[in-house]
Amino acid sequence: MKKIVMLFVLAVAFTTTMHAQRLLPGQRGLQLSLGLPIAESKLFDNGNFIAGLSLTINHKLANHWLVGLEYNKKHFAYRAEQIPVETFVIEGGYMVNLFADAGKNLLLNTGITAVGGYEIINQSESLLYDGATLLDRNRFVYGGAYHLALDLFVTDNLILFIKGKCNLLWNSDVEMFRPQIGAGIRIVF
Numbered sequence: 001m002k003k004i005v006m007l008f009v010l011a012v013a014f015t016t017t018m019h020a021q022r023l024l025p026g027q028r029g030l031q032l033s034l035g036l037p038i039a040e041s042k043l044f045d046n047g048n049f050i051a052g053l054s055l056t057i058n059h060k061l062a063n064h065w066l067v068g069l070e071y072n073k074k075h076f077a078y079r080a081e082q083i084p085v086e087t088f089v090i091e092g093g094y095m096v097n098l099f100a101d102a103g104k105n106l107l108l109n110t111g112i113t114a115v116g117g118y119e120i121i122n123q124s125e126s127l128l129y130d131g132a133t134l135l136d137r138n139r140f141v142y143g144g145a146y147h148l149a150l151d152l153f154v155t156d157n158l159i160l161f162i163k164g165k166c167n168l169l170w171n172s173d174v175e176m177f178r179p180q181i182g183a184g185i186r187i188v189f
Helices: 002-015
Strands: 028-037 049-058 064-078 081-100 106-121 139-155 158-170 177-188
Touching (some): 028 158, 064 106, 081 139
Antiparallel strands (some): 028 049, 106 139
């Protein structure tokens, strides 16, 4: 009987995959993301891009806190010229896990963050090439953002993700809703 029990234990141990514990409360991760603002024109148009660096802190049930910095550059057409708008923001909030497979290899997260920062229009130049004057000004912006992210664990400490996000920024002279898509990596330490 002892041999049968021992063979059963060994069979179970060798047929199941073993993972280190993932998403432990208090575990931290450094996240780097690149993305594109969604615009009416082509997606990869005019050198528009978004770059972000964030810190994540795991909480219970695969949820996590998110604190980060983001740089957004988007161009707006004015006759034959492109007017750049740069936004620097700090954000912080909470992400909730909606779905995770049994091995926690694939996760779907959503969450809301508070956002605040500064917006620079046309590199602070109000006079355009044709003599026109921009009435839009540089100013502080604030608001919130909604996130939807799909995380894929490559290893226990390396996560690839794709995300959709929409910033809602008040006090901006340019636009209030700023949807974007992005991808990136998170290193858990």
